[in-house]
Amino acid sequence: MNSSSGKTYMSTSNSSAGWKAGDAAADQFPVGLRVLVVDDDPTCLMILEKMLRTCLYEVTKCNRAETALSMLRENKSGFDVVISDVHMPDMDGFKLLEHIGLEMDLPVIMMSADDGKHVVMKGVTHGACDYLIKPVRIEALKNIWQHVVRKRKNEWKDFEQSGSVEEGDRQLKQSEEADYSSSANEGNWKSSKRRKDDEDETDDRDDTSSLKKPRVVWSVELHQQFVAAVNQLGIDKAVPKKILELMNVPGLTRENVASHLQKYRLYLRRLSGVSQHPSNLNNSFMSPQEATFGPLSSLNGLDLQTLAATGQLPAQSLVTLQAAGLGRPTGKSGIPMPLVDQRNIFSFENPKLRFGDGQQHVNNNKQMNLLHGIPTTMEPKQLAGLHHGAQSMGNMNMQVASHGSQSSQNNPLLMQMAQPQVRGQMLNDTSLGHPPRLLSPMGQPILSNGIAANVSTRNGIQENIRAPSYNPVSQTSSMLNFPMNHAAELPGNSFPLGSTPGISSLTPKVAFQEDVNSDIKGSVGFLPSYDIFNDLNQHKPQNWELQNVGMTLDASQHSNSLQGNLNHAQSVLVQQGFPSGQVNGQNRSATVVSKAMFSSGDSTGHVNVQNGNQHLNSLLVDSTVRIKSETPTILYPDDFGQEDLMSALLKQQDAIAPAEHEFDFDGYSLDNIPV
Amino acid sequence: MDRNRLQHQVACMRRSLFDQGYLDEPFIQLEELQDDANPNFVQEIVTLFYSDSARLIQNIEHALNSRPIDFDKLDDYMHQFKGSSSSIGAKKVTNECTVFREYCSAENAEGCIRSFQQVKQEYAILRRKLEVYLQMVRQAAVSRTA
Numbered sequence: 069m070n071s072s073s074g075k076t077y078m079s080t081s082n083s084s085a086g087w088k089a090g091d092a093a094a095d096q097f098p099v100g101l102r103v104l105v106v107d108d109d110p111t112c113l114m115i116l117e118k119m120l121r122t123c124l125y126e127v128t129k130c131n132r133a134e135t136a137l138s139m140l141r142e143n144k145s146g147f148d149v150v151i152s153d154v155h156m157p158d159m160d161g162f163k164l165l166e167h168i169g170l171e172m173d174l175p176v177i178m179m180s181a182d183d184g185k186h187v188v189m190k191g192v193t194h195g196a197c198d199y200l201i202k203p204v205r206i207e208a209l210k211n212i213w214q215h216v217v218r219k220r221k222n223e224w225k226d227f228e229q230s231g232s233v234e235e236g237d238r239q240l241k242q243s244e245e246a247d248y249s250s251s252a253n254e255g256n257w258k259s260s261k262r263r264k265d266d267e268d269e270t271d272d273r274d275d276t277s278s279l280k281k282p283r284v285v286w287s288v289e290l291h292q293q294f295v296a297a298v299n300q301l302g303i304d305k306a307v308p309k310k311i312l313e314l315m316n317v318p319g320l321t322r323e324n325v326a327s328h329l330q331k332y333r334l335y336l337r338r339l340s341g342v343s344q345h346p347s348n349l350n351n352s353f354m355s356p357q358e359a360t361f362g363p364l365s366s367l368n369g370l371d372l373q374t375l376a377a378t379g380q381l382p383a384q385s386l387v388t389l390q391a392a393g394l395g396r397p398t399g400k401s402g403i404p405m406p407l408v409d410q411r412n413i414f415s416f417e418n419p420k421l422r423f424g425d426g427q428q429h430v431n432n433n434k435q436m437n438l439l440h441g442i443p444t445t446m447e448p449k450q451l452a453g454l455h456h457g458a459q460s461m462g463n464m465n466m467q468v469a470s471h472g473s474q475s476s477q478n479n480p481l482l483m484q485m486a487q488p489q490v491r492g493q494m495l496n497d498t499s500l501g502h503p504p505r506l507l508s509p510m511g512q513p514i515l516s517n518g519i520a521a522n523v524s525t526r527n528g529i530q531e532n533i534r535a536p537s538y539n540p541v542s543q544t545s546s547m548l549n550f551p552m553n554h555a556a557e558l559p560g561n562s563f564p565l566g567s568t569p570g571i572s573s574l575t576p577k578v579a580f581q582e583d584v585n586s587d588i589k590g591s592v593g594f595l596p597s598y599d600i601f602n603d604l605n606q607h608k609p610q611n612w613e614l615q616n617v618g619m620t621l622d623a624s625q626h627s628n629s630l631q632g633n634l635n636h637a638q639s640v641l642v643q644q645g646f647p648s649g650q651v652n653g654q655n656r657s658a659t660v661v662s663k664a665m666f667s668s669g670d671s672t673g674h675v676n677v678q679n680g681n682q683h684l685n686s687l688l689v690d691s692t693v694r695i696k697s698e699t700p701t702i703l704y705p706d707d708f709g710q711e712d713l714m715s716a717l718l719k720q721q722d723a724i725a726p727a728e729h730e731f732d733f734d735g736y737s738l739d740n741i742p743v
Numbered sequence: 744m745d746r747n748r749l750q751h752q753v754a755c756m757r758r759s760l761f762d763q764g765y766l767d768e769p770f771i772q773l774e775e776l777q778d779d780a781n782p783n784f785v786q787e788i789v790t791l792f793y794s795d796s797a798r799l800i801q802n803i804e805h806a807l808n809s810r811p812i813d814f815d816k817l818d819d820y821m822h823q824f825k826g827s828s829s830s831i832g833a834k835k836v837t838n839e840c841t842v843f844r845e846y847c848s849a850e851n852a853e854g855c856i857r858s859f860q861q862v863k864q865e866y867a868i869l870r871r872k873l874e875v876y877l878q879m880v881r882q883a884a885v886s887r888t889a
Contacts, residue, residue, distance in 0.1 A: 109823060111792045112830045118776045118784065155822060181826035203769040203830040206776070 098213030099124040102146065106136040106164065107153040107179075112202065116151070119206040133159035137167055144172050148216045151200075151209075154180035154187065162194045169195045170285040173223075173319070175215035179204055284324040290317065294328060303336070749883035756876050765869055770832030782884075786877050792831050793870055799824040800863065807856055817855065818847045828866075835865040 103125045107113045113129050120127040128147070130136040133156050140147060150168055154161035165176045178191040179200040191199040197215040200208050286294075297314035298306040308326035315325070760766045770785075777784035799820055806817045825840035839862040846854030 109827050109830070110795050111788060111827045114791060115773065115776070115788060115830055118781065119772075122776060122778075153826075155819070155826075181822065181829055202826050203772075203832070205769075206772060 098216075101125045101213050101216065102128070102148045103151060103212070104128045104130060104136060104139065104147045104149070105151045106130045106133055106156070106161075108132065108156045108158075109153070112153070112204075116204060116209075119204070119209050122206060123210050125209075132156070133161070133164040137164060140168060140172050140174070147174060149175050149177065149212055151177045151179060151212070154178055154182065154191070162190060165191075165194050165196055166285050166287065170287060170290070173219075175219045177212055177215065284320060286328060290315075290320075291328075293317065294325070294332070298329070298332065303333075746883065746886040749879065749886050753876070753879045753883045756879060760872060760876060764834050765872060767832040767834035767837075769830055773831060786881070788831060789873050789877065792827060792833075796824055796827055796866070799827070800866070803859060807852075807859060812850075812852050812855070814847050814850045814855075818844060821847060824862075833866075833869055836862060836869055839865050 101123075103120050105113065105116050105120065105127060106129075107116065108131050110131065113131055117127050117129045128139070130139065133152070136150070136152070137159075140150070152161050152164055156164075161178055161180070165178060168174050168176050175197040176195070177198040177200060178194075178196040179202055180187060181202040183201040188199045197219070198212070293315045294311065297311045300314060301307075301310050306329065308322045308329055311329060312320060312322050312325045761770075773785050773788055781787070802820045803817065803824065806813060806820060821840055821844050825837055825844070828836045828840060839858060843855060843858040843862055846858055
């Protein structure tokens with residue numbers, strides 16, 4: 069059928085190598101382009117196959133995402149491009165996209181009969197290189213080869229410039245390690261570290277700004293590997309280089325690990341800090357929440373126990389969390405950290421929009437918390453103040469718990485929550501940019517665990533998802549509504565209150581995954597807003613690859629109405645190039661929000677919020693996850709209250725210091741989100 | 744000549760299918776994909792569509808009959824069905840699917856049930872028309888080669 073099947077250029081060389089070498093066969097390019105098309109609809113699949121063959125491509129068709137993934141894994145260089153449907157029964161198309169981006173880094177084209185803006189946006193944020201609306205015309209397929217060329221071109225450039233990146237990494241590493249060790253100088257260290265990290269990050273980015281770095285998607289699995297490595301090394305001795313070695317993940321750079329580690333430490337820190345205020349958890353938020361937390365880190369285990377003991381964490385959640393923490397995907401939320409960040413980013417965006425709105429504030433807070441990874445134990449009262457309006461949203465109180473494990477779960481949870489419940493409520497939030505993201509220092513865990521998110525949303529129970537200050541990007545509008553509604557109840561703890569029983573079933577992972585994963589997927593790999601903020605400070609846009617931006621977007625999907633707004637907002641957020649103007653706005657709201665949010669039971673109250681923001685900022689800076697932002701809307705308020713946030717954050721940090729560990733991290737301070 | 748007459752009849756019927764809104768652009772794409780390597784491509788696709796979509800129709804029926812109605816699932820099934828029908832250019836069927844999805848998102852059970860009846864009706868009408876049309880096409884092709 070395919071006349072090009074016999075072409076040699078495909079079989080003998082890697083895609084890029086083949087072309088680079090000027091293979092004679094390349095002259096016939098794109099003839100013989102190896103396409104893998106995935107669609108559960110047999111009619112569409114057959115039509116596409118025929119169309120692609122007519123274009124003289126070499127086609128392999130597949131009706132299941134899992135099969136496609138294993139095919140790709142078995143033969144990583146066997147395909148040039150993947151075309152996948154969005155809605156598939158066994159795995160969400162965006163999740164597949166995420167996997168492919170992470171593992172094989174092939175260009176992926178999404179297609180769907182759904183041409184809603186938010187879905188398309190989700191594709192963008194998740195890193196799809198194109199989005200085709202069904203029914204697909206053959207003309208649309210004739211040019212898909214451009215994506216292959218483009219990607220190759222970018223990879224080549226990256227490869228050539230890898231040297232400069234390394235230097236940047238070294239600098240960053242040094243600064244990181246030095247900083248991590250001096251917890252005593254928290255305050256000073258934080259700010260200076262943040263700045264330095266920002267600079268380092270920016271420097272790194274600058275070097276490679278012209279290059280397109282491969283996206284790093286912190287999927288659940290990857291994060292678990294990370295956590296396992298960290299635990300193996302011992303949290304004290306866990307330095308990026310060693311973690312990277314232990315993880316042994318091809319394509320992962322020390323830089324990626326470094327930023328992820330930073331977030332993770334913040335998350336842990338928050339967890340330990342939060343656990344000091346167990347009483348706060350009680351609220352409705354607290355209930356099922358646990359599920360939201362992602363993988364448990366060693367610390368998480370501790371916290372979880374504590375939380376569980378206090379009755380705040382449902383036993384199930386604990387198990388789930390632990391499972392997650394132990395690297396066992398509980399639900400495959402697979403929400404990469406980046407997602408969180410992205411979400412946070414979005415959330416920030418919203419805050420800006422809604423700043424005046426109490427409800428919005430709440431959302432923002434949530435976002436903020438998430439973003440900063442600042443322990444955002446939202447004080448109930450504060451939260452209440454923040455969002456009276458949010459109450460309507462109510463079901464979704466997603467408290468971003470900074471608990472490590474929770475965080476990870478939170479994010480997904482948050483996202484989830486937002487979705488189902490949000491439906492009507494979220495609408496309002498869309499503009500708000502609810503950052504359902506649970507900021508989890510780990511960033512990912514939370515997201516992945518989205519389970520919590522799911523759960524809560526499903527049940528319509530308010531869940532407070534605590535997300536370590538992960539990117540507050542509230543991609544999914546639905547998620548955003550964190551505990552805002554239940555502000556009153558927000559306990560200082562960062563337990564994802566997922567009041568919804570669903571949450572407890574952390575494992576809803578299945579559900580979550582379906583719902584959230586698809587949503588969250590995008591978030592993977594996103595640098596939480598921290599980077600964005602940091603960037604703002606630095607005035608240097610970071611190159612994030614928003615793969616996961618979709619997270620938020622995904623969540624939005626569920627929330628129907630919300631989605632539209634959110635997605636856009638989110639995508640904007642995630643997208644780099646944050647125009648300082650926008651950022652400012654964001655910060656402002658973020659600040660406000662965070663204030664409200666963070667005012668967890670801690671005495672710091674407002675300070676917390678601010679801290680949160682600060683954390684967020686620092687997280688942003690630190691997160692090295694590269695997010696490629698397409699849009700120039702930067703939401704991070706560069707000038708906005710960075711100092712305020714910082715001080716607030718620091719104070720907050722101090723407040724929870726007793727439980728703090730020796731880790732110093734900037735980013736995650738979201739653990740204060742009262743659940 | 745018989746062949747010419749047959750071909751003329753085929754052309755007329757084809758035009759009326761398009762004019763009356765039963766078929767749309769994607770169907771033309773299918774026709775263009777048909778070539779010597781796949782001389783019965785259109786027929787194959789139509790057959791595949793009807794056999795595969797029968798499953799979806801059943802799923803939707805089942806979902807509509809269950810109480811309480813799971814609108815999310817309904818929407819999901821209909822989304823799939825709509826994607827399928829639009830890929831072969833079944834215009835009227837696809838339009839009815841859109842109406843259904845609107846009722847579905849509004850969680851209007853009554854509306855869903857009503858519009859689904861419309862979907863099934865259009866689906867059946869198109870099936871008959873395509874059977875006739877494709878048979879004519881086959882005959883004309885056979886006569887040509889004869």
